[in-house]
Amino acid sequence: MNPTLDQLCEQFGRLVGTVPVPSKPPVPTASSSVGPALGLPVAASGEGRVAGPASESGAGLRPADQAAKMAAHPPPAPTGPIQKTDHAAKGYDLDVTVAPTQIVMAAEIMDRAGFGLDAITGVDWLAQEQMEVVYDYFHPTAPGRVAVRTRVPRARPEVPTIAAVFPGANWHERETHDFFGLVFAGHPDLSPFLLPEDATFHPLRKDYQP
Amino acid sequence: MNILTHEPYRLLLALVALLAFVGVNAMYLVLAERKGAGRFQRRPGPNEAGYGGWLQPVADVAKLLSKQLLVPPGTDTILFRLAPLIVLAPAMMCLAVVPFSDTLTARDVNFGLLMVFSFGSINVLAIMLSGWSSRNKYAIISAARVVSQNVAYEIPMLLVAITLLMITGTMDLNEIVRQQAGGFWHWNLFRVWVNPLMPVTFVIYFICMLAETNRAPFDMAEAESELVAGAFTEYAGMGFGVFFMAEYANIVLGSSLATVLFLGGWQSPFGVFSGVLWFLLKMYALVFTVIWVRWTFPRTQFYGLLNLSWKILIPISLFTLLLSSALLKLVHA
């Protein structure tokens, strides 16, 4: 199956619309998934980052969802969670921002759509006290590059591992742990990988002092 | 030269001469191999020590001799020391019965072929001992490989030898050479009227010889890119040098035997001017082929090597054995 970008947008739209809230029973999919999926205009513009209205039209979402979304969308990334981007300008076709808890589900969407894991990396946003984790996906047989990103607070940088979905993520996550101190919950072995085996530092954090 | 008629003195002298022959051969075959490899690879090879590099072996030996003989801790010291001694002896013993020319034989025994094959298989024991006693994982893997390899290739080699034995009817190497007198069409290699598969037999013998001497493409003992230096990983200095010498001594022995058995030994290919020169010429041509093969092919995979022996060489050599015995019985009886 080689899904079109629109189909992917729809799937991600459903995902972003249904933020699982751990302490409460799951949100009924019927009500919440239709709204955002329909209301997802997906800005397809040549200039890339143009806000999709979906992000701000969170009126239909419940407060918990909204809070999670706010956490996922800090001030420096004020645009919508799902954007079609111009490949010629950005190097990827679809830019999806999800909550940290949705990372595994996003990986499953990518897996079902036949994408391969390109890379996992982090970006340390020191000023915003946040860490961004970026998952790049490529498709081996169809055009289309997808970047899935999430943000976690710097104080508690933890995201679930996607190694169960993409075994190749194992190494990328270990490397990201090395460099940023991001903890991938459920990862089998986060011991230093590229760094010396006794390394306790994370050199790509912006406050790292050698 | 009255003294030479006394058997013990003669034998002693012959053994010294053989030792020198093997030593010089090993030294200069290393150079020849390196030079040959260079030519195959379009480079000059060693050319700095002496004119054209001819002093290179001297430099190599001086270097090896000046090195410390390391015995790594935890090794079985006695066996570790013993292995290099054992490895060189069998080749020397075997060369004692090889007829270099009509008269030039250290010891003319009438069961020469048997002796060569029985002593020739001791070689593998030495490599196994070295691998076993080294207390090194690469060495022990290599030792296990070498044993199974040598066992596997002993069989087709002996089958070939039996085929020859039936055709020649003697184990006396001198006698075998004498039977091949009178031009190259009398050589065992070309005696297709006795057995049409004689050339195939020779190829099998040659392949087995490569395998028995652990030469590329069957160099499981060393297998440089897999097992570092295999059974010899822990040896330093002349300990390693002796294994190296043994390898070349075995090549010389194998080529000599091939010359005697298939290529008419010291017989001239045209029936005139027979002598030791012809023997050396044929032998070194075979040695060159051994070098040529080494610098042409990649190494066989270990199981592929066993498959080659058990699934291809043994059936074919069994078939030739049957064929020649049938032909002997029915046609030439």
Next chain:
Amino acid sequence: MKASILEVPRGFWSLLVGMRVTLTQFFKPVVTVPYPHKTLPIPARYRGHIELVVDPATGRPLCTACKLCERACPSDCIFVDGAKREGEKKKSVTEYRLDFTKCSLCGSCVEACASDAIRFSKDYNLAGTRKEAYQYDLVQRAAEEAKKP
């Protein structure tokens, strides 16, 4: 069965073909150059370590100590200092040190230079036993070069 039997002669033939290839090469001339007895010409654009260009008119380096190269260097291996001489409008270089142990020969400095005052040398036999041997004083080097006829 038939295929595997056929494989034996075919495989053997492939070995002979391979041996023919190496034997042909055996009789062809050597392609290597016996360095250091013989060396190959160095191309004009060869990127060695840098050196100062000497103005043939004055016999002094062209460098105006503008420090563009120092800033362009990714590895901080260049130190430049200059002073104004009397009666001259531009500064001229008094000190130009290259720490070759850090240099990665990227050529950023040459590209950054606005007055074409540095160029790549053609030195490539750069073996030494001491680290200090690679702290080049390029002003001195230029002076020595200027003295040469």
Next chain:
Amino acid sequence: MTSPADSAVRPGVNETFVLNLGPQHPAAHGVLRVKMTMDGEYVMRAEPVIGYIHRMHEKMGENRTWAQFLPNTGRIDYLSALHYNHAYVAAVERALKIEVPRRAEFLRVITSEMNRISSHLVWWSAYLIDLGGLTPLLYAFDDREKLLDLLEAVTGSRLTYTYFRFGGVYNDVDEAFLRGTRQFVREFRPRLKMYRDLVTDNIILRKRLENIGPISAEQCRKYGATGPVIRGSGVAYDVRRAEPYSVYPELDFEIPTRPEGDSMARYLVHMAELEQSLRIIEQGLDRLPDGPVLGKVPRVLRPPAGDYCFAVEAARGRFMVRLVSDGKDIPYRVKLRTPSFSNLSLFEETSRGMILPDALALMGSLDLVIPDIDR
């Protein structure tokens, strides 16, 4: 072979030992260490231990200007330096919307493909050394020297070229280069036939590589393995076609694939790519337009804030640069996605139950460059 894997992974009945292959081992091509749990000669678990030559290029990227980081990119995978230059340069061009003159684009393609050939030749010869054949190395290096001479005459360097610049290339090529390249293409085709006679058709090599280390297309996808590895598994994935860049869309070339997925398939894909690269070089030389080789570039580079990716097909597969800019003159973040890293991550799963020489044959076929893994 009657399924050695079964006996190798049978629990409880085996005595295993750990073989530390590397970091200094003839087959490791650099300082790769593989911790192998062995049962006899059977590999039960092969765990690559990497990072021995980790240099933290990504941190260096955050400490120097956009232009100053450029020489670093050629030193990640020193065998295909130009592809790495290309990805970084093009990512910055993408961020700054710099136009590249067409002549420069063609020169980039021509030199990149020459670099690909030289890289494949090193792989080929080193792989044969892994397999115990020592002579092909010298033949391949003979050919490679000719390429390096050509590239050296243009770029000034033999390995870490740093030939590409933001907005074009360092300097123009001369007539001698064009003539020499055409001559190389002419002379290299018969050499390819010689390689086939000497090595590819050789029964020993075929026996060593066929059915060894099969990798499925699905595994490649899950591990992100690209380049000859995924193409050897039957997937025609090539960044030059999947995310077209430079002037590759205008050029006519095929993406060689093999369906088998074994080491021989990867080997054959490599060999077929040599021919395709020759085709690309020929077309590039034929169509090379006149004109400038360096476009208009702002004096100080300050890409607008945002992130920019650029992927190229390096000799070993997909190499991607992900740049994050905060609008300053030094990068905020440089992520280097290297192909060897993903390709090696397959090794642990695929090598299970193989015997040691086969595992090494598999490892060699993945075409690893250790600095590319460790960065």
